[in-house]
Amino acid sequence: MSFLLNTDDVEDRDRAEFVHEALGATMVPIELHWPGHRRSVAAHGTITDLGDLTVCSGRTTAQRVERTAALARDSTEPSVFVNVQLSGSSMVVQHDREAVLRPGELIMYDSTSPYTLLNDSGMTGHFFRVPHSALAMPHDMIRAACAVRLSPGHPVASLTHDYLRRLAADPALPTAVDADLVGHPSIELVRAVIATHLRADESAAAPMAVTLRTRILEYARRHLHDPGLSAEQIAAAHHISVRHLYKVLAASGIGLADWIRTRRLEACRQALADDDAAAIGAVARRHGFSDPSSFSRAFRAAYGMSPSQWRKR
Structure with a gap:
């Protein structure tokens, strides 16, 4: 099932609220900060549920996205987000860490703690939401893997980046028969990247066994x-x-x-x-x-x- 996010048919004065409500209902409640006049508010993309995996692919003119401390305590199902950068660069801030994401790299952040996303040219790319329950990793491991580039250049990270990018870009997938079956192996790849990163940083011993x-x-x-x-x-x-x-x-x-x-x-x-x-x-x-x-x-x-x-x- 997919939701089409498109502000073209929304009145200028209602666009910011429309995007805010749409992303809050389909992804997670956040605050968006737009440049200049309200006419500069624009968002286009598709949000698709594939089993436990939610894929948001598109672009907005929002230059700053925040999940505040108050929002992080809401009743939304705890989830992690994995970003795939398509062009330019963006920054993720969480847990007193800052990381710059460039094309070909992966980064993760957690909905249960405040975070900030920054991009001067507007938020663009593929965003993947995975519930904590589906990821099935201890919270200290999740925290250790947030707001850092996940093993850039490592074969597992490169494979996962390319796979997720193709997955989000496939226009036929949302309407394919049994598309939900894609969710589980995709989450397994995300888990493998996190485990690879933690081993590389010696942050945990044998995380997959743990x-x-x-x-x-x-x-x-x-x-x-x-x-x-x-x-x-x-x-x-x-x-x-x-x-x-x-x-x-x-x-x-x-x-x-x-x-x-x-x-x-x-x-x-x-x-x-x-x-x-x-x-x-x-x-x-x-x-x-x-x-x-x-x-x-x-x-x-x-x-x-x-x-x-x-x-x-």
């Missing part, structure tokens, strides 16, 4: 609706053995089957409370339970009452 448990659980969370979700499937998605998968989770005291069942039951309990019209069996299937009888037994064992009793209460 985040493996988080990534395993995030993958499982996103596939709870799949009744066939298994240790074999999860291990294959992370290119590890089933034995290693269990070892990683056991180190945190997590049993995979119990973890999956608990999250599925929590989702069903919430759904039953929110929608009293849906059939109980349909709710169970929607959240990964293929057998209504086993679902009812598991629900009673977990909450001390049947699904229908919970709904009535």
Whole structure:
């Protein structure tokens, strides 16, 4: 699904507010500072959701973009942004760091802390939003990778830059069948760049290994609706053995089957409370339970009452 950002058909006096509202609704609330007279306010671009990845590609005449301390505390889903510079240069300021981004380079900033973007010729380029939950990296790693050029010249960074640039520039992608499937591998590339950068700066030891448990659980969370979700499937998605998968989770005291069942039951309990019209069996299937009888037994064992009793209460 795409949103077209175009100020050409908006009255001059309404353009600044239009852009402010549009970006706040599709990306993240920010403050934009425009040059001179209100007639100089212009923005053109496309904002597309590809699964967990949101792509904003275009240009504005805004020379300064800020996410203030107050905005950084809002209820917007915590996310990181990755910029791909197309021409000229821009600056990102966050965490008392300043970094100048030039074509061919990548830079990241975090929505949960104040930041400023500066470009004298107007903000132009490709901007990619990734929720913290999808990135699945510890916050201290995210913070360490913000407002710095991400391993310029490194093969992983160069590959990711070129891939993201082509992804954002492809006009056919937003309407392609199953375009959402592009989101996951794109986020994996972003994660690889961050890990590469942190290794290069010796900011963390083996960051991919450190985040493996988080990534395993995030993958499982996103596939709870799949009744066939298994240790074999999860291990294959992370290119590890089933034995290693269990070892990683056991180190945190997590049993995979119990973890999956608990999250599925929590989702069903919430759904039953929110929608009293849906059939109980349909709710169970929607959240990964293929057998209504086993679902009812598991629900009673977990909450001390049947699904229908919970709904009535």
